[in-house]
Amino acid sequence: MIKAIVNVYLKTGVLDSQGKAVHHALDSLGFNSVEDVRIGKQIVLQLDETDREKAMSDVTEMCEELLANTVIEDYNIELV
């Protein structure tokens, strides 16, 4: 069993309105050291697979086809 953790974020340069709103909220709470906030989503997949290379290429395909919209989003994959 391999667990894959996929993080999906809006691309750099694509305005993240939620991140901006949270940044403002943190600022008004007095956390002035925050320079930037990006909000994304995490998708955790349990794979019935033992070959890490195969798992990586499968999950990459999943990201390209469904899990991320690559017009506006970037993703990274971590296998654990």
Place this chain on the structure above:
Amino acid sequence: MKVSILQFPGTNCEYDTEYAFKKLGADTEIIWHKSETIPDNTDLLVVAGGFSYGDYLRSGAIAKFSPVMKAVTTYANNGGKVLGICNGFQVLTEAGLLPGALKRNEGLHFISKHHHLKVQNSDNIFLKELSDGDIVNIPIAHHDGNYYIDEAGLQELEENEQILLKYTDASGAVQNPNGSVASIAGVCNKNKNVFGLMPHPERAMEVVLGSDDGVNMLKGFFES
């Protein structure tokens, strides 16, 4: 004129769309998403608004894998006319039939109100009853209507006259409710047979309900 209207789990504008096209004299048929075909005599295929699959993951992201979407893609690639309204627009961008993507509204709120739109390019079948610069007043109702396309893509849209409508005020000055790039409310593909917009022309068919500006928009698909 035969209009086929797609229905996914969560679609909620199919009956308004049916009402609108029937009022204009079309035969309509609602097509459940499990169908692997669309009627042969379809003159216009409408991907109606709503919340297909509860907007899970991203608006329109799951719907693009519904059985019917293969037939939709084939139909569009063969030159068939397709109109995506609101969630339908999101589905068509997710499916790669229209350029760009729809993000969460810049102000993060769901927006539901009438909004003025300026016709940007009327040299296409959809907006042929209108002229460039015309202003229409059409309801918008969306959470993810913030149109995004990168700069190269925007330039391409402009050069090919693919921008259909922009959000404006009543005088035609830009007024952007949701943060869309270049205040874009609707676009078409390069071949000008696939159209998508966030506003709801099918909800603007009766003066008594606020506006009938949708009539001249949807009429474009009929033979003149």
